[in-house]
Amino acid sequence: MxxxxxxxxxxxxxxxxVHTHVEIDGCGHKSLDDELITASEKYFKSGQxxxxxxxxxxxxxxxxxxxxxxxxVDASSATGHPVNSVEEIAEGAARHNDVLxxxxxxxPWQGKTAIKRVRTLVDDYGIKGFKFHPSLQGFEPNNRDxxxxxxxxxxxxxxxxxxxxxTGIGAGLPGGHGIKLRYSDPMLLDDVAADFPELTxxxxxxxxxxxxxxxxxxxxxxxxxxxxxxxxxxYFPPQxxxxxxxxxxxxVLFGSDFPVIQPDRWMRDFDKLDIKDEVxxxxxxxxxxRVLGLGD
Numbered sequence: 001m002x003x004x005x006x007x008x009x010x011x012x013x014x015x016x017x018v019h020t021h022v023e024i025d026g027c028g029h030k031s032l033d034d035e036l037i038t039a040s041e042k043y044f045k046s047g048q049x050x051x052x053x054x055x056x057x058x059x060x061x062x063x064x065x066x067x068x069x070x071x072x073v074d075a076s077s078a079t080g081h082p083v084n085s086v087e088e089i090a091e092g093a094a095r096h097n098d099v100l101x102x103x104x105x106x107x108p109w110q111g112k113t114a115i116k117r118v119r120t121l122v123d124d125y126g127i128k129g130f131k132f133h134p135s136l137q138g139f140e141p142n143n144r145d146x147x148x149x150x151x152x153x154x155x156x157x158x159x160x161x162x163x164x165x166x167t168g169i170g171a172g173l174p175g176g177h178g179i180k181l182r183y184s185d186p187m188l189l190d191d192v193a194a195d196f197p198e199l200t201x202x203x204x205x206x207x208x209x210x211x212x213x214x215x216x217x218x219x220x221x222x223x224x225x226x227x228x229x230x231x232x233x234x235y236f237p238p239q240x241x242x243x244x245x246x247x248x249x250x251x252v253l254f255g256s257d258f259p260v261i262q263p264d265r266w267m268r269d270f271d272k273l274d275i276k277d278e279v280x281x282x283x284x285x286x287x288x289x290r291v292l293g294l295g296d
Contacts, residue, residue, distance in 0.1 A: 004126030007097030015284040017068040019229035019255030058096035071103035071131040078138030090125035103129040133163040134183035142191035159200035165207035186214040193221040205230035229255030233270040
């Protein structure tokens with residue numbers, strides 16, 4: 001076991017991608033079943049390898065002089081599909097700590113077991129945050145049954161990254177594979193942000209169809225941020241671009257959703273947006289460094 005410690009040179013990197021998925025472990029176990037992976041590939045039309053190894057991801061970002069937060073999602077209770085190894089992600093990130101930062105994931109339905117696992121992953125493996133996907137994990141984030149979990153995250157001083165809005169997982173399958181979009185309404189997270197002001201929350205993705213709600217929460221709650229992953233910037237809702245360029249300039253973070261959206265494509269499309277020169281470095285890395293406790 002290797003406990004992760006930051007090794008990245010924050011001055012040298014050009015960007016920090018806060019949203020990348022590790023979808024396979026060393027035993028070949030995938031984070032989703034084949035039906036969901038196939039549907040997701042069809043939805044995103046990425047044409048890229050869907051399950052690159054952690055080593056491949058590290059080299060990918062090292063070649064681009066970028067760093068990346070890496071994670072999986074533990075949705076075992078809702079899907080019946082066991083999670084790929086979070087510990088392996090942490091150990092791999094420790095080997096590549098110049099470019100990779102590990103986030104963990106726990107199944108919120110596991111109650112006290114999930115809480116104990118959070119502490120183990122933080123204390124023994126150096127996990128720096130946690131990823132949740134309410135729609136895939138099948139839970140309403142503002143249900144008070146999950147509040148002890150948030151209390152633990154706050155006590156550990158690590159941020160929580162929540163999927164919001166539309167998801168490509170299950171898209172096009174009968175009934176969306178049983179995945180319910182309403183669990184990813186940002187207003188459910190606004191309740192959590194109000195009740196846990198000490199917990200840093202990142203709302204992942206343009207929150208279609210609730211973009212205005214995400215902007216409202218991020219502008220109202222100091223502990224709420226937005227990452228820009230999961231959509232090519234050319235499809236960003238105009239109100240999100242306007243907010244990122246002005247009153248949310250310190251609350252918005254670069255994220256790609258690798259491997260389904262590649263950072264090269266994201267950057268090319270982002271360059272075409274009318275974003276002020278002084279705002280770009282805030283979005284690319286400065287805001288993320290501050291959220292992680294590595295910047296001012």
